[in-house]
Structures are given as structure tokens and as C-alpha cells.
Amino acid sequence: MQVIDAHAHLGSCRVFDLEVRAEELLGAMDKHKIDAAVVMPFPGAPDPIRVHNEIADLAQKQPGRIYGMVNLNPHCDRDEYESEVRRCVEGLGFVGLKIHTVGHAINPLSADASKVFELARELEIPVMVHSGPGIPFALPSHCLPRAQEFPEVSVIIAHAGFTILTGEAFAVAKASPNIYLESSWLFADDLKWLISALGVERVMMGTDLPRNVGAMLAICNSAGLTEEEKRLYLGGTALGVFNIQG
Ligand SMILES: [Zn+2]
Secondary structure, three states, X not given: OOOEXXXXXXXXXXXXXXXXXXXXXXXXXXXXXXXXXXXXXOOOOOOHHHHHHHHHHHHHHOOOOEEEEEEOOOOOOHHHHHHHHHHHHHHOOOOEEXXXXXXXXXXXXXXXXXXXHHHHHHHOOOEEEEOOOOOOOOOHHHHHHXXXXXXXXXXXXXXXXXXXXXXXXXXXXXXXXXXXXXXOOOOHHHHHHHHXXXXXXXXXXXXXXXXXXXXXXXXXXXXXXXXXXXXXXXXXXXXXXXXXOO
């Protein structure tokens, strides 16, 4: 069974006052037997391009363990955004795009967010969108019109509504088959309910921070999932959505 962390960060964040060093990220993966992680800069990274390079270096040193996700503020000119996205995806093999509705003050429905979904469609990679704290931009329902406009793009709702909006994340995913839910910070009961109501092939494990890896695995273990549900939730779903070789 492959265990994949679909949501991990590297570097520092001026928005949320966070810092994750490579040793911490890799140490938590080793300690908790995470086979691979999808790693991105924080939305408040002072220099996201430098962090993209660090992630690419790490991926090269740890083949099959680290996969990059682009996390750039989309409030810039299309050329600037597109050239860094292409460099990361076409040149460095990154597997997804992130938009942080709060950290980047980006409404998924806004004009500046259009280029994110257009590029994801062209490059055939998923878009992950922060949900939960930071409404209204972080409302899961803001992802639905985009998922319907871009049916070829897998849209991953990060934090699956963060418990308080998990019912809305479920409703949105139910309405559009290309929406997936990433579960970092969810309660065990919400996780169990989501997996039974929506189907585990639409739900994936993420941790967000190395300090949260053990907690998310404990929640998985206490949620009463079957072995097959665990296999898909802990890795199988993410392998498919990110098109990663297991
Ligand atoms: Zn995050």
C-alpha cells in the first residue's frame, strides 16, 4: 500500500507565520511511513520561485518521494504566472497547481483565477483550492462553477471545508464528479461520513504540516475505515488524481 500525503508545504510563510524545513518534512515522512508527498510553497512565501527550486532539488534527491505543486499568487500578469507554471510543470515535473483563497486573497471565481484553471486544463494537472477559514473566498461552493466550466480539470478542495463547511464541500463534490476532497484538519467522524456518503475514490489524505502527520494518521485509524477504504484514502485516490506512478 502506498501512503501519499496530498498536501504538504516547504519553506516559510509570512501570512500564517509558519516555517517548515526540509529535514522536518522528510523526518515526519520517515517517522510515520509516508511514501510520498505533494509539496508546495506556502502562500506567504517571500520567494515562491526559490521554494519551487528547493522542492525540485528535493524531488531529485528523493526520487518517487517528493512531487511538486506550484503555489504562486495569481494576482499578476498572465505571462508572469504562466512562465513560472510552465517552468515547474514542463521543466521540473510538478504535478499540480494550488490557489490559496486567503493567503493570496484570490476568489476562485475571479478573473485572475481564470488563468489557473485554463493552464491546468492545458497541462492536464489538478488545481487544489484552500477551503474553510477565510470565507467568503474560501467557501467550497466557489469551486463548483469552475469545476463545471472546466470538466477536464480535477479540482481538489483542500481541507474539505475544514469541518465547519464540510457539508458544503460534500454538496459541491456530489454536484460535480471532477471535485475531490483533501482531508487535512478534519475530525474522524466527518472523515468517516464523507467517505461513506461520497465514496473513498473522491477523498484523499493530506496533512498540511509535518506536526500534523501523526494526528491525521491517528484520525484515519480511529475512523473505522475498511482496509480497502484505507488503501484508497491513504494513497490510491491521490495516485490517480495526480497521475503519480505508485
Ligand atoms: Zn496548506
